[in-house]
Structure formats: structure tokens, C-alpha cells
Amino acid sequence: MNTKLTHDVAIIGGGAAGLAAAVTLARSLRSVVVLDAGDPRNAPAAGAHNVLGREGIAPLDLLAAGRREAQQYGAEIRNDPAAAVRRIDDGFVVELASGATVSARRLLLATGLADELPDVPGVREFWGRSVLHCPYCHGWEARGQRIGVLGTSPLSVHQTLLFRQLSDDVTLFLHEMPEPDSEAWEQLAALDVQMVDGRVERLHGEGDALQAVVLEDGTEFPVDAVTVAPRFMARAELYEQLGGTLSEHPLGQFIETGQMGRTDIAGVWAAGNVSDLGAMVSVATGAGTSAGAAINADLVTEDAQAAVLSRAGAL
Ligand SMILES: Cc1cc2nc3c(=O)[nH]c(=O)nc-3n(C[C@H](O)[C@H](O)[C@H](O)COP(=O)(O)OP(=O)(O)OC[C@H]3O[C@@H](n4cnc5c(N)ncnc54)[C@H](O)[C@@H]3O)c2cc1C
Structure with a gap:
């Protein structure tokens, strides 16, 4: 020394x-x-x-x-x-x-x-509890739930497939991501992933519990968890x-x-x-x-x- x-x-x-x-x-x-x-x-x-x-x-x-x-x-x-x-x-x-x-x-x-989280109200508030990113960290806890994926890039398709392994009820909100290409679209459709066009305005919930994804046009989609790609x-x-x-x-x-x-x-x-x-x-x-x-x-x-x-x- x-x-x-x-x-x-x-x-x-x-x-x-x-x-x-x-x-x-x-x-x-x-x-x-x-x-x-x-x-x-x-x-x-x-x-x-x-x-x-x-x-x-x-x-x-x-x-x-x-x-x-x-x-x-x-x-x-x-x-x-x-x-x-x-x-x-x-x-x-x-x-x-x-x-x-x-x-x-x-x-x-x-x-x-x-x-660095997507700038959507609600994401930071629920981060790590019902806003998730990693299927190996908290995917099992979200198994079988209504899971929304906040689309921000083409990689969101991969995240959707990972969470689809854990739940039959997965919705991909296209939000800021480009339209999935034909191969991705085929895979998502074959796996019964719902795809929703339009920008997400905010996430809504109470306490630790997320309740809905709200689009800019006011439409609400009930969810239990949302995944994001920081x-x-x-x-x-x-x-x-x-x-x-x-x-x-x-x-x-x-x-x-x-x-x-x-x-x-x-x-x-x-x-x-x-x-x-x-x-x-x-x-x-x-x-x-x-x-x-x-x-x-x-x-x-x-x-x-x-x-x-x-x-x-x-x-
Ligand atoms: C919400 C969430 C849930 C997760 N769940 C899991 C899970 O279930 N299982 C799993 O395996 N992984 C999980 N992860 C990943 C896990 O957080 C990382 O693998 C782990 O934290 C990496 O450890 P690290 O030591 O590299 O960094 P960190 O754990 O982030 O530690 C870095 C430390 O450095 C300190 N630091 C930073 N800058 C300075 C500075 N200038 N001076 C002094 N100190 C500084 C920070 O304050 C912090 O204490 C999760 C991640 C997130 C975001």
C-alpha cells in the first residue's frame, strides 16, 4: 500500500x-x-x-x-x-x-x-411496481394479467413477445413506434396480441394499481400492468x-x-x-x-x- x-x-x-x-x-x-x-x-x-x-x-x-x-x-x-x-x-x-x-x-x-423513461404521465409514478420493463424481474408477478406494451421503437415488438409468453392478454399500443413490419405483424396477429393505433396520453390508476391506458382521443383500455422500454x-x-x-x-x-x-x-x-x-x-x-x-x-x-x-x- x-x-x-x-x-x-x-x-x-x-x-x-x-x-x-x-x-x-x-x-x-x-x-x-x-x-x-x-x-x-x-x-x-x-x-x-x-x-x-x-x-x-x-x-x-x-x-x-x-x-x-x-x-x-x-x-x-x-x-x-x-x-x-x-x-x-x-x-x-x-x-x-x-x-x-x-x-x-x-x-x-x-x-x-x-x-430514461418515456415522457407519458403515469409512467414514472408506477415505475417498478406496475410499469415494468424486464420480464425476468417482474414478469412472473404479472403472469396472466392484462398487460399493455407502450410502443416506442421497433424493439417494442420483441418486448411484446416476451410478455406474451406470460399472459394471453397483451395489447401493443403503437404510440410512438413505427407500424410493425409484415413479419412482426404476422407474429403478433398469430399470437392474438391486440394492436392499438394512436398516441397514449397517460396511464391511470390508484395507489400501486394501474387501471387503464388512456389514449389522446379519450379511449380507455383497462390494464393491470404496462411495459415500457427505457x-x-x-x-x-x-x-x-x-x-x-x-x-x-x-x-x-x-x-x-x-x-x-x-x-x-x-x-x-x-x-x-x-x-x-x-x-x-x-x-x-x-x-x-x-x-x-x-x-x-x-x-x-x-x-x-x-x-x-x-x-x-x-x-
Ligand atoms: C424497476 C427495476 C426492477 C428490477 N428488478 C430486478 C429483479 O427483480 N432482478 C434482477 O436481477 N434485476 C432487477 N433489476 C435490475 C437491477 O436493478 C440491476 O441489475 C442492478 O441494480 C445492477 O447493479 P449495479 O450495482 O450495477 O447498479 P445499482 O444497483 O444501480 O447501484 C449503483 C449504485 O451506485 C450509486 N452511485 C451512482 N453514482 C454515484 C456516485 N457518483 N457516487 C457514489 N455512488 C453513486 C447509486 O446511488 C447506486 O447505489 C431491476 C431494475 C429495475 C429498474
């Missing part, structure tokens, strides 16, 4: 990816600080599904357990968002929202992504501050990484949704573990080289 720096590794973001990396690094006796803004993506959802061994656990309970596990091995966790980062000779300095700073030899960006925008301002450029994806923007999360910027790794827009909790956890192992391996190599130089100096 370089004594001029406060930590071996600073992990920015304390979601599944960041905390998994913290466990891996702390178990390797690395000094680790996790800086967290406390706003994980799935916070609006009642439960996290497809999480083996913790099926349906409340998202914040899962992260609280992850924090305890990381702390038990000595990781430091600060509820203090990173506001800015800059490179110094032998590492990085991170400025926190509180005004404090930490410095570290390596940086892991695990800041997740922001879901734009997935990596929270990557810190990466850009270090000179990184985001990569484009049909669904949004992300930090491109090599194997085990290494980015193009020396000393900087990324894991979870910030670099893999489709990563669910288990995948983000795995990516965090991999990145943690890769960072430790990188530090081990650097430490060994430093030991050789120091030994040569002492001879």
Missing part, C-alpha cells in the same frame, strides 16, 4: 456490483472504500427476482446484507457520493459531495445506469472526467470494458449496469467479483515489481 494514498481501491457505487467487488478486495486484505449515493436502480421494486438463494428479497435488504458482508472483512462504506475525480501520479483523488476526499491506487466505477444511460460522468468516451448501444450508452471489467483508462475498472446495460442483479454481482479479482491481481503485480526494485536498491 502506498502510504501517501488513503486506500488501495476506491469503489464508486454501492449496489450489487460495487459491494461484490468490495467483498472480493477486502477478503484479499486490500484497503477498500465504497462511496455510495444510495440510489440503486431497482429500489422502486418490492422484490429482486432471479437472485439465486435470495429469491424475492427486497432490493434494499439485499444491499444492506452486502454492506454487512463487505464491512465484516474491513471494507469502509461511506454514504457520500463521489462528485469529481482526477488522476494523480500514483492513483486517483476522489472528491466527495461532503467536501472530503479519498485517494486510491485503483478505481472501480460501479455507478449503475439511469433509466433508454439505459450509464452513470458515467466520472469516467468522462477522466477522459473516457461512452459507447453507443441500441438501448442506450455504456462504458466499454475488456475482460473482467478493465476500461481503456489505466487503473480504472467498471462493473455492473454502468458497463453492461442488461446485467441483472446476479450478473452485476458476478461482474463486481470478477473486477475485484482483476484489480487485486493488478495490484499484486505492481507490488511484486516494487518489491524487486526495493530489494535491488537494498543490495
Whole structure:
């Protein structure tokens, strides 16, 4: 450990990816600080599904357990968002929202992504409860229900087919998407998906329960759930501050990484949704573990080289 720096590794973001990396690094006796803004993506959802061994656990309970596990091995966790980062000779300095700073030899960006939702009244209000995007996250809970798909791009056809697997009562609201091509149209018609022309004005419901999709002409269609396709925008301002450029994806923007999360910027790794827009909790956890192992391996190599130089100096 370089004594001029406060930590071996600073992990920015304390979601599944960041905390998994913290466990891996702390178990390797690395000094680790996790800086967290406390706003994980799935916070609006009642439960996290497809999480083996913790099926349906409340998202914040899962992260609280992850924090305890990381702390038990000595990781430091600060509820203090990173506001800015800059490179110094032998590492990085991170400025926190509180005004404090930490410095570290390596940086892991695990800041997740922001879901840019369609600008339709009701979408944000019901997001994560009865406005859904991911069939693997909450599709089983919506099985057999009256499901509406808010069409925003040609990809909405694919989302319709995924949710049609879960319910016989699926309606595709064409809204802003182009008319399905003939192949898509055939598939939707053969699967008894109702297609509705016209722009959606708003979603209507009470409490957590969605009740209807309302078109601009006033027609109301009763629904229990609506699916949307957000734009997935990596929270990557810190990466850009270090000179990184985001990569484009049909669904949004992300930090491109090599194997085990290494980015193009020396000393900087990324894991979870910030670099893999489709990563669910288990995948983000795995990516965090991999990145943690890769960072430790990188530090081990650097430490060994430093030991050789120091030994040569002492001879
Ligand atoms: C509504 C909804 C429901 C979902 N349900 C499921 C499900 O059932 N099962 C499943 O497997 N997946 C589900 N997902 C996907 C799941 O949310 C992601 O797989 C997971 O959150 C990715 O983890 P992450 O660590 O990459 O990012 P996040 O969990 O989003 O964590 C990122 C963390 O970084 C913090 N952060 C961001 N910027 C900064 C900064 N500058 N400084 C410090 N901290 C910062 C954030 O506040 C946050 O705490 C769902 C997603 C949504 C939107």
C-alpha cells in the first residue's frame, strides 16, 4: 500500500456490483472504500427476482446484507457520493459531495445506469411496481394479467413477445413506434396480441394499481400492468472526467470494458449496469467479483515489481 494514498481501491457505487467487488478486495486484505449515493436502480421494486438463494428479497435488504458482508472483512462504506475525480501520479483523488476526499491506487466505477423513461404521465409514478420493463424481474408477478406494451421503437415488438409468453392478454399500443413490419405483424396477429393505433396520453390508476391506458382521443383500455422500454444511460460522468468516451448501444450508452471489467483508462475498472446495460442483479454481482479479482491481481503485480526494485536498491 502506498502510504501517501488513503486506500488501495476506491469503489464508486454501492449496489450489487460495487459491494461484490468490495467483498472480493477486502477478503484479499486490500484497503477498500465504497462511496455510495444510495440510489440503486431497482429500489422502486418490492422484490429482486432471479437472485439465486435470495429469491424475492427486497432490493434494499439485499444491499444492506452486502454492506454487512463487505464491512465484516474491513471494507469502509461511506454514504457520500463521489462528485469529481482526477488522476494523480500514483492513483486517483476522489472528491466527495461532503467536501472530503479519498485517494486510491485503483478505481472501480460501479455507478449503475439511469433509466430514461418515456415522457407519458403515469409512467414514472408506477415505475417498478406496475410499469415494468424486464420480464425476468417482474414478469412472473404479472403472469396472466392484462398487460399493455407502450410502443416506442421497433424493439417494442420483441418486448411484446416476451410478455406474451406470460399472459394471453397483451395489447401493443403503437404510440410512438413505427407500424410493425409484415413479419412482426404476422407474429403478433398469430399470437392474438391486440394492436392499438394512436398516441397514449397517460396511464391511470390508484395507489400501486394501474387501471387503464388512456389514449389522446379519450379511449380507455383497462390494464393491470404496462411495459415500457427505457433508454439505459450509464452513470458515467466520472469516467468522462477522466477522459473516457461512452459507447453507443441500441438501448442506450455504456462504458466499454475488456475482460473482467478493465476500461481503456489505466487503473480504472467498471462493473455492473454502468458497463453492461442488461446485467441483472446476479450478473452485476458476478461482474463486481470478477473486477475485484482483476484489480487485486493488478495490484499484486505492481507490488511484486516494487518489491524487486526495493530489494535491488537494498543490495
Ligand atoms: C424497476 C427495476 C426492477 C428490477 N428488478 C430486478 C429483479 O427483480 N432482478 C434482477 O436481477 N434485476 C432487477 N433489476 C435490475 C437491477 O436493478 C440491476 O441489475 C442492478 O441494480 C445492477 O447493479 P449495479 O450495482 O450495477 O447498479 P445499482 O444497483 O444501480 O447501484 C449503483 C449504485 O451506485 C450509486 N452511485 C451512482 N453514482 C454515484 C456516485 N457518483 N457516487 C457514489 N455512488 C453513486 C447509486 O446511488 C447506486 O447505489 C431491476 C431494475 C429495475 C429498474
